[in-house]
Amino acid sequence: xxxxxxxxxxxxxxxxxxxxxxxxxxxxxxxxxxxxxxxxxxxxxxxxxxxxxxxxxxxxxxxxxxxxxxxxxxxxxxxxxxxxxxxxxxxxxxxxxxxxxxxxxxxxxxxxxxxxxxxxxxxxxxxxxxxxxxxxxxxxxxxxxxxxxxxxxxxxxxxxxxxxxxxxxxxxxxxxxxxxxxxxxxxxxxxxxxxxxxxxxxxxxxxxxxxxxxxxxxxxxxxxxxxxxxxxxxxxxxxxxxxxxxxxxxxxxxxxxxxxxxxxxxxxxxxxxxxxxxxxxxxxxxxxxxxxxxxxxxxxxxxxxxxxxxxxxxxxxxxxxxxxxxxxxxxxxxxxxxxxxxxxxxxxxxxxxxxxxxxxxxxxxxxxxxxxxxxxxxxxxxxxxxxxxxxxxxxxxxxxxxxxxxxxxxxxxxxxxxxxxxxxxxxxxxxxxxxxxxxxxxxxxxxxxxxxxxxxxxxxxxxxxxxxxxxxxxxxxxxxxxxxxxxxxxxxxxxxxxxxxxxxxxxxxxxxxxxxxxxxxxxxxxxxxxxxxxxxxxxxxxxxxxxxxxxxxxxxxxxxxxxxxxxxxxxxxxxxxxxxxxxxxxxxxxxxxxxxxxxxxxxxxxxxxxxxxxxxxxxxxxxxxxxxxxxxxxxxxxxxxxxxxxxxxxxxxxxxxxxxxxxxxxxxxxxxxxxxxxxxxxxxxxxxxxxxxxxxxxxxxxxxxxxxxxxxxxxxxxxxxxxxxxxxxxxxxxxxxxxxxxxxxxxxxxxxxxxxxxxxxxxxxx
Amino acid sequence: xxxxxxxxxxxxxxxxxxxxxxxxxxxxxxxxxxxxxxxxxxxxxxxxxxxxxxxxxxxxxxxxxxxxxxxxxxxxxxxxxxxxxxxxxxxxxxxxxxxxxxxxxxxxxxxxxxxxxxxxxxxxxxxxxxxxxxxxxxxxxxxxxxxxxxxxxxxxxx
Numbered sequence: 001x002x003x004x005x006x007x008x009x010x011x012x013x014x015x016x017x018x019x020x021x022x023x024x025x026x027x028x029x030x031x032x033x034x035x036x037x038x039x040x041x042x043x044x045x046x047x048x049x050x051x052x053x054x055x056x057x058x059x060x061x062x063x064x065x066x067x068x069x070x071x072x073x074x075x076x077x078x079x080x081x082x083x084x085x086x087x088x089x090x091x092x093x094x095x096x097x098x099x100x101x102x103x104x105x106x107x108x109x110x111x112x113x114x115x116x117x118x119x120x121x122x123x124x125x126x127x128x129x130x131x132x133x134x135x136x137x138x139x140x141x142x143x144x145x146x147x148x149x150x151x152x153x154x155x156x157x158x159x160x161x162x163x164x165x166x167x168x169x170x171x172x173x174x175x176x177x178x179x180x181x182x183x184x185x186x187x188x189x190x191x192x193x194x195x196x197x198x199x200x201x202x203x204x205x206x207x208x209x210x211x212x213x214x215x216x217x218x219x220x221x222x223x224x225x226x227x228x229x230x231x232x233x234x235x236x237x238x239x240x241x242x243x244x245x246x247x248x249x250x251x252x253x254x255x256x257x258x259x260x261x262x263x264x265x266x267x268x269x270x271x272x273x274x275x276x277x278x279x280x281x282x283x284x285x286x287x288x289x290x291x292x293x294x295x296x297x298x299x300x301x302x303x304x305x306x307x308x309x310x311x312x313x314x315x316x317x318x319x320x321x322x323x324x325x326x327x328x329x330x331x332x333x334x335x336x337x338x339x340x341x342x343x344x345x346x347x348x349x350x351x352x353x354x355x356x357x358x359x360x361x362x363x364x365x366x367x368x369x370x371x372x373x374x375x376x377x378x379x380x381x382x383x384x385x386x387x388x389x390x391x392x393x394x395x396x397x398x399x400x401x402x403x404x405x406x407x408x409x410x411x412x413x414x415x416x417x418x419x420x421x422x423x424x425x426x427x428x429x430x431x432x433x434x435x436x437x438x439x440x441x442x443x444x445x446x447x448x449x450x451x452x453x454x455x456x457x458x459x460x461x462x463x464x465x466x467x468x469x470x471x472x473x474x475x476x477x478x479x480x481x482x483x484x485x486x487x488x489x490x491x492x493x494x495x496x497x498x499x500x501x502x503x504x505x506x507x508x509x510x511x512x513x514x515x516x517x518x519x520x521x522x523x524x525x526x527x528x529x530x531x532x533x534x535x536x537x538x539x540x541x542x543x544x545x546x547x548x549x550x551x552x553x554x555x556x557x558x559x560x561x562x563x564x565x566x567x568x569x570x571x572x573x574x575x576x577x578x579x580x581x582x583x584x585x586x587x588x589x590x591x592x593x594x595x596x597x598x599x600x601x602x603x604x605x606x607x608x609x610x611x612x613x614x615x616x617x618x619x620x621x622x623x624x625x626x627x628x629x630x631x632x633x634x635x636x637x638x639x640x641x642x643x644x645x646x647x648x649x650x651x652x653x654x655x656x657x658x659x660x661x662x663x664x665x666x667x668x669x670x671x672x673x674x675x676x677x678x679x680x681x682x683x684x685x686x687x688x689x690x691x692x693x694x695x696x697x698x699x700x701x702x703x704x705x706x707x708x709x710x711x712x713x714x715x716x717x718x719x720x721x722x723x724x725x726x727x728x729x730x731x732x733x734x735x736x737x738x739x740x741x742x743x744x745x746x747x748x749x750x751x752x753x754x755x756x757x758x759x760x761x762x763x764x765x766x
Numbered sequence: 767x768x769x770x771x772x773x774x775x776x777x778x779x780x781x782x783x784x785x786x787x788x789x790x791x792x793x794x795x796x797x798x799x800x801x802x803x804x805x806x807x808x809x810x811x812x813x814x815x816x817x818x819x820x821x822x823x824x825x826x827x828x829x830x831x832x833x834x835x836x837x838x839x840x841x842x843x844x845x846x847x848x849x850x851x852x853x854x855x856x857x858x859x860x861x862x863x864x865x866x867x868x869x870x871x872x873x874x875x876x877x878x879x880x881x882x883x884x885x886x887x888x889x890x891x892x893x894x895x896x897x898x899x900x901x902x903x904x905x906x907x908x909x910x911x912x913x914x915x916x917x918x919x920x921x922x923x924x
Contacts, residue, residue, distance in 0.1 A: 022853070
């Protein structure tokens with residue numbers, strides 16, 4: 001299980017590396033079509049308003065303007081709304097605007113400058129409405145409604161006994177409920193019950209390649225070059241919105257310049273298609289980074305946890321109420337709420353659980369997918385409270401965790417799959433690297449105090465009941481093309497999936513190329529989500545490669561007059577005993593002409609299971625183990641992270657450099673959110689939605705010591721792999737909060753842990 | 767504003783005479799006129815550093831540098847680093863140390879590092895981190911980039 005026998009010990013260089021270090025890599029950002037127009041979007045300056053009128057004639061008359069699109073155009077579409085499960089977001093605002101930045105009109109023109117000028121000539125008359133910009137405002141009695149009537153869509157499908165509701169109450173988008181046993185009764189019998197509340201902040205993905213799409217409409221065919229992480233999901237949405245059969249929709253994906261969830265699911269793509277239809281020419285819409293900041297965020301939220309424990313430190317029951325700020329539109333909130341609610345138990349053993357989680361509509365930027373998908377919110381609250389309880393009981397937080405952790409094979413929740421990582425082993429590795437056992441208590445008097453904190457994150461990996469398909473084409477020369485729709489967004493899908501095929505076919509890695517993604521020819525994939533690429537798409541690729549290998553061996557056996565099982569494939573030769581037969585001449589001799597391609601198919605569907613809480617057992621579990629040492633300045637409240645240790649389980653690393661990069665990259669995003677990064681609001685106005693004022697971590701922000709480790713404990717993917725892309729995001733914020741309490745004895749329950757907030761906590765305790 | 771300016775500029779070692787509007791920025795000239803698409807535009811306001819190129823060996827953000835400012839100067843873009851298909855030591859170090867993920871910041875990042883190593887052939891950790899503050903990378907967590915810079919410094923020194 002330690003991976004020492006792995007064929008993948010030697011680090012492999014990324015196949016997309018040479019393109020990326022020489023500037024040759026082409027992104028959707030770089031796509032240029034002949035006759036292409038450029039689009040810009042007019043956005044609402046109001047958080048909530050009814051659209052009285054839009055006058056576009058002056059903009060349309062401006063030389064160079066080819067098309068102006070407004071809600072009137074959108075309203076004529078067969079189905080102008082999108083969103084995951086619940087569809088409430090119009091292609092462009094139809095009757096109301098619901099947040100500052102909401103798309104109200106768009107222009108396609110000969111160049112961006114003309115498009116910008118045309119926007120200034122559009123006259124919109126608004127009737128301002130009262131806005132709700134926080135969860136509390138939205139839930140207040142008599143609060144103004146974002147939607148006056150029910151919207152399209154269905155609640156997320158869940159297993160038996162769980163609750164999944166669409167729009168259950170005013171300004172509530174959806175609700176999730178999970179219970180196991182009688183939490184109230186168990187809490188009543190517990191020696192201690194602690195109730196704590198936590199506040200989670202709103203952050204933006206800040207992918208450096210902005211959202212960019214180019215649409216071309218030719219007759220019945222709609223073609224999109226999109227930075228979207230989910231080409232096939234997008235194809236379905238475009239087909240539904242425009243009422244066209246999906247085989248007339250063609251989506252091309254290129255390298256994506258960062259996503260982290262920000263480019264998942266449908267967003268402005270149908271608007272670009274609508275512009276291209278109206279203009280009769282290809283249209284490119286490249287948002288500015290300012291606009292990307294107004295397109296999607298991670299869910300802010302409030303989490304209240306009521307947790308029971310016995311006097312000797314055994315967890316008994318937890319009741320949770322999780323409110324996530326979904327912003328103005330559904331996007332992926334319905335799924336995020338489910339995952340946040342489900343993951344709130346953390347990796348611990350419980351007698352009873354009762355969880356309610358819901359997304360609240362507010363007049364702010366829509367919230368949706370963000371690396372970890374509800375798991376970061378849950379792990380911050382859960383791992384903070386675990387630590388708080390341990391300290392209240394006078395038990396070392398490490399020992400308290402160990403006492404309650406789920407063991408190998410124990411189901412995460414009844415009906416779900418068993419834990420497949422050694423949770424304790426990972427924690428021990430953090431403890432060792434951090435020097436947790438040797439930590440010295442800071443004096444209660446000095447200005448600066450040091451402390452250490454731990455955290456464990458866990459999430460289900462690979463999506464729920466996920467599926468993928470793949471093709472592997474072997475050319476007459478033995479060179480191969482892997483065709484699958486896991487989009488290369490920097491996670492290393494290109495290299496990992498190519499390597500899975502290369503190992504299966506016994507070919508050199510550089511003989512394999514990851515093919516261009518085009519929904520016309522690439523097999524379907526459910527999207528680049530949920531750390532599923534290596535395992536789910538990976539299994540499909542391995543099966544496709546195996547199918548190809550069997551075809552080659554059957555062909556060779558026929559040519560050689562033997563049985564296929566007497567043959568092995570090795571570097572594009574077949575071996576039979578001591579004889580080696582090169583395949584290229586064999587193929588040339590038999591087929592002649594341009595030769596022959598062996599094309600293998602592979603697919604995977606994670607089984608549905610009505611007894612599993614989320615309708616399918618988790619394919620694998622993604623733990624993270626975090627340790628932080630901090631120094632807190634009691635006079636200023638400034639927190640300095642001196643040492644951050646982050647570990648995760650890759651199952652087995654097919655692409656070791658990429659695994660490390662995923663963990664460290666994810667953890668630094670969480671680190672930034674813990675200490676300073678936040679998209680703030682002043683009432684209904686975003687306060688810092690510009691690249692200059694929205695601060696993301698820089699190299700200079702790195703913890704003094706920053707180290708990561710990867711355990712290889714096996715997994716269900718090819719060669720024992722697991723997904724690892726999101727793990728590092730979990731548990732970081734809690735570990736830092738726990739270290740702060742260890743240092744100065746005060747608890748901060750709201751991120752970011754800004755100097756003001758920490759100082760306020762220190763002063764309140766004096 | 768229909769006036770144009772004629773400039774003489776060396777780009778990746780080759781002389782160009784360009785006629786540009788005084789409002790055009792270097793990033794647009796590189797990308798649109800010369801097809802040097804390795805120059806990426808992220809924030810378009812000199813914050814993220816993705817569009818960094820070298821002008822007379824000084825890193826500048828091409829998104830906020832006017833083209834007319836380049837008269838008589840020499841520009842190096844990411845396309846100008848590898849010679850005859852041979853990667854520059856900084857490019858090689860980035861490749862070998864996995865110092866990139868999505869790659870969108872990478873051209874600008876590599877050019878910043880080129881400028882750093884030209885001035886400080888043996889930078890310490892603090893200087894590397896400080897220098898890299900000019901370039902945002904949202905993917906890697908920076909540590910692997912720092913290691914690549916150290917490796918490139920060693921290669922260049924030996």
